[in-house]
Amino acid sequence: MLSVCGLDSLEQLYAHLPEETKLNRPLALDPGKSEYEIYDYFKARAAENADGYASFLGAGVYSHYRPVLCDVIASRGEFLTSYTPYQAEMAQGTLTSIFEFQTMICQLTGMEVANASMYDGSTAVPEAAMMAMRITGREHIVVASSVHPEYRQVLGTYARNGRWDIDTFGYDAQSGRLNLAELEAKIGERTACVIVQSPNFFGVVEQIPAAAALAHKHGALLVVVFTEAVSLALLEPPREADIVVGELQSFAISPSYGGPFAGVMATKEKFMRQIPGRLVGETKDANGNRAFCLTLSTREQHIRREKATSNICTNQALIALTATVFLSVYGKEGLRELALQNLSKAHYLSAGLKRKFDGPFFNEFVVECGGKTPEAVNSALLEKQIVGGLPLGRFYPELADCVLLCATEMSKRAEMDLVRGTLEA
Amino acid sequence: MIRKTRSNISQNEQLLFEMSSPGKRGYQLPELDVPAVDAAGALGGENVRDEVTDFPEVSEVETIRHFSRLSTWNYGIDLGMFPLGSCTMKYNPRINEAVARIDGLAWAHPYQPESLSQGVMEIVAVLEGALCEIFGMDAVTLQPAAGAHGEFTGIMMVRSYFEAQGNARKVVLVPDSAHGTNPATAAMAGYQIRNIQSNSQGMVDVGALEASIDDSVAALMITNPNTVGVFEENIAQICAVMHSKGGQVYMDGANMNALVGIARPGDFGVDVMHSNLHKTFSTPHGGGGPGAGAVGVRSHLEPFLPAPRLRKNAEGAWSWDYDRPQSIGPVKAFYGNFGVIVRALAYILAHGGVGLKNATVDALLNANYIRKILEPYYEIAYPAPSMHECVFSDSRQAAKGVKTGDIAKRLIDYGFHPYTVSFPMIVHGALMIEPTETEPKHEIDLFCDALISISQEIDENPELVLKAPHLSRTPRVDEVLAARKPVVRWKKP
Incomplete structure (x- = not known):
């Protein structure tokens, strides 16, 4: 190959680089390792983590069982090693599965259009805010303090650089639900959207119709966020919302220390041309058969450059595929039964504990630790190989004596009894 | 001559929604070890939805067949060279x-x-x-x-x-x-x-x-x-x-x-x-x-x-x-x-410092080899030395009425995923080719043969290229129709 190139040595391939740009020493990295040594290295690192502990952590990342088929399908090289399906004739598999994904997200959220995925739930929130600003021509955002705190931080990062204003409104101390009076006080004629989460960060199911009515009264859009996607199988979908964004980690995506996950954005048909990211549409091939392709790409950065709806390019196709397989495995009945199991386990776990809020909850709830600190409770649980709930003082100083507990279908009764015993004792 | 592919039976497949029947399931949850909670009682009736209308209901074997069949309609690095420029489609170690x-x-x-x-x-x-x-x-x-x-x-x-x-x-x-x-x-x-x-x-x-x-x-x-x-x-x-x-x-x-x-x-x-x-x-x-x-x-x-x-x-x-x-x-x-x-x-960790550098140099070699082989047939965009990818213009072929997008579609018939088409925009009808270091010489030679063969087809029978692909499961897809009347979800007929 070198001689075809008219060269004598491999070094000549980059001999034209200016001397001052070249690295004239080897990289200071260890020599290459064998597959066995690599596996060993990561097994050793894995053993340094909470492997084998029961966990009652939720807070945006949930421990749900992952049906075996999900990885079987997502490991197929035809999906795993393919590219973004720009060449529709060679990517009908990916395109068809994304079309099914978009449909299922619409069915679950009560929306009419869903995109092919976002990076994750947290980044989908500022994308929704930017979309609302494009639609309304306004630059003020009102967000509930019961939206996931890290999502709100990410929103703040985007807002500071985009020069838009954010106001936060609180929750009702009794129910843990939206403080609607405070919301109304903060909405104005400059407000592009109101952002709420349901179930909210405290696990409490929100009053979406009331929030929508308030937002719409002032010409603002309502953005509804979800972090626990399994709840969509049981809860009334947020049909009154204008944009729904959320995190699909619950659909067979490993917690994996926080990523990669998949976000989603869904909206009404009338806003379809303002949605960021990829969209798959139905069409026909030259033989008249049904086929799919990426569509409405004139919204996107590779065509529109600085006038694009977003800079988003890569999304989370393989994760979205995994979620699609998960939804197919569980299906209509299974998904509802899964949600009911989560509801039942969380209510079992909460029995006898001092819940901070009395609003309805799905699989997470806030508990007061009584005379103890959350840290003391969690230390006691760790001795029993249990990772307890999330101490809330880090995000909500007024809830410094509280933890956020989560139960899923994977929570075992005996372990829940241990948690209850520790908190009650 | 097309040496990498031959025609093959390909399975048809409906959408999940179209193959569903009521009550079918592919799951089994463990028996609930705590008392079942009534959803309306716990959440309030107004907060509980009815069923998710038209949601899939299929068995486990139908699920695995469905997605396996879809996968066969895809192309990936595991099946062959994926020469998308700027995308670095190298082998993904398992x-x-x-x-x-x-x-x-x-x-x-x-x-x-x-x-x-x-x-x-x-x-x-x-x-x-x-x-x-x-x-x-x-x-x-x-x-x-x-x-x-x-x-x-x-x-x-x-x-x-x-x-x-x-x-x-x-x-x-x-x-x-x-x-x-x-x-x-x-x-x-x-x-x-x-x-x-x-x-x-x-x-x-x-x-x-x-x-x-x-x-x-x-x-x-x-x-x-x-x-x-x-x-x-x-x-x-x-x-x-x-x-x-x-x-x-x-x-x-x-x-x-x-x-x-x-x-x-x-x-x-x-x-x-x-x-x-x-x-x-x-x-x-x-x-x-x-x-x-x-x-x-x-x-x-x-x-x-x-x-x-x-x-x-x-x-x-x-x-x-x-x-x-x-x-x-x-x-x-x-x-x-x-x-x-x-x-x-x-x-x-697998490569180490020396291995990483070797990979880089191999990527440069593969790209420069492709450039040398194809230069007699396609117009190189700029004479400056290539690094890990080479970019050609379709100017010679466009003069005969065939553009980079058509050549790309014809490559599919030869068993390759197309290169990056029409980018960067400063090049007239760009063909942007990045082989990466992980392509074996045999595969690269087949790829070059394909592009040379297509350049000859353009001289002899341009219609063949303009209407490509002919051998893929799905012939050319109508992207204009998709954008004119967007259908982005399945609805029950």
Whole structure:
């Protein structure tokens, strides 16, 4: 190959680089390792983590069982090693599965259009805010303090650089639900959207119709966020919302220390041309058969450059595929039964504990630790190989004596009894 | 002659919704070990939905067949060369997949105690360190979820850096050869875009740059090697010009696969850069994600990196430091796409320093070999030496009525995924070809034979190329129809 190139040595391939740009020493990295040594290295690192502990952590990342088929399908090289399906004739598999994904997200959220995925739930929130600003021509955002705190931080990062204003409104101390009076006080004629989460960060199911009515009264859009996607199988979908964004980690995506996950954005048909990211549409091939392709790409950065709806390019196709397989495995009945199991386990776990809020909850709830600190409770649980709930003082100083507990279908009764015993004792 | 493919039976398949029948299921949950709760009672009747109308109801075997059949309608690196320029479609080692699924890593919860997260934190720290060495940078963040997200992170840091000095500046310079994400990113970060024309070599014109730069310019976003696969030979001077006016240099590291082990952006004057772990560092593209965008900075930008940052405490244990007053803030919840980070580190461990450099040199060899073989048939866009990819123009073929997009579709009949079509826009009808280091010579020769054969077909029977593909399961797809009447979800007829 070198001689075809008219060269004598491999070094000549980059001999034209200016001397001052070249690295004239080897990289200071260890020599290459064998597959066995690599596996060993990561097994050793894995053993340094909470492997084998029961966990009652939720807070945006949930421990749900992952049906075996999900990885079987997502490991197929035809999906795993393919590219973004720009060449529709060679990517009908990916395109068809994304079309099914978009449909299922619409069915679950009560929306009419869903995109092919976002990076994750947290980044989908500022994308929704930017979309609302494009639609309304306004630059003020009102967000509930019961939206996931890290999502709100990410929103703040985007807002500071985009020069838009954010106001936060609180929750009702009794129910843990939206403080609607405070919301109304903060909405104005400059407000592009109101952002709420349901179930909210405290696990409490929100009053979406009331929030929508308030937002719409002032010409603002309502953005509804979800972090626990399994709840969509049981809860009334947020049909009154204008944009729904959320995190699909619950659909067979490993917690994996926080990523990669998949976000989603869904909206009404009338806003379809303002949605960021990829969209798959139905069409026909030259033989008249049904086929799919990426569509409405004139919204996107590779065509529109600085006038694009977003800079988003890569999304989370393989994760979205995994979620699609998960939804197919569980299906209509299974998904509802899964949600009911989560509801039942969380209510079992909460029995006898001092819940901070009395609003309805799905699989997470806030508990007061009584005379103890959350840290003391969690230390006691760790001795029993249990990772307890999330101490809330880090995000909500007024809830410094509280933890956020989560139960899923994977929570075992005996372990829940241990948690209850520790908190009650 | 088509040597790589032959026709084959391909399964038809309906959509999941069309093959559903009531009551079918592919799951079995364990029996509930606690009392069942009535949903309406617990949540309030108004909060409980009816069934999810028209949701799939299929059996387990139908599910696996459905997705397996769909997979056969796809093409992937596992099936052959995937020569998309700028996309670095290299082999995705399966050890990466195996280690990412080890329970103690895959099931690590981002809020589990730091004392029980030392292994995952160590992995993040080791990859940050390795990338610092590879990039020649002082610090790296692994928080961004993708390349474009990394660009956004980098430009926001530039803005914060200038704000800390009292003036955010207004303009970002972008060469006309740049990826579309560059101007889109700068606009999202609140900057005006000023385009810089490329010179006759496809490189940034230093004179044009000097004429464009003033006190309002915050940064130049430059891709090196650039999108025509050419090393910006004046890069050190370009950086010096920017710095002389107080500006910053952002490098789009999408093409980092050409540089690892032979040149480091930090050494030639770049202030901030991103690299796509799903390109250079072999993590799978997965049909369009997930990726990860590592961002490297020189020390003057380190205070602005997204919070939190890893720190070793007095006892030698890792902890997350949220006390970063100058940070731009987090760009994503938690700490980044950890599962992708694991895969990228596995790749670096497998190669080591010498192996990484060898991979780079092999990538250069493959690209230059393709260029030499195809140059008699296709017009090379610029005479400057190629790095890891080569870009041709369709000018000779377009004169005969056949364009790059048609040639791309005909390649499908020969069993290859097309190259990158019509990008960069500064090249007339671009054919952008990046083989990567992992393609064997045999596959590359078949690819070159295919393009040579197509160039002959254009002379003899252009209709054959204009109507391609002919042998694929799906012939040409009507993208215009899809956009004119968008149907983006299934509805019950």
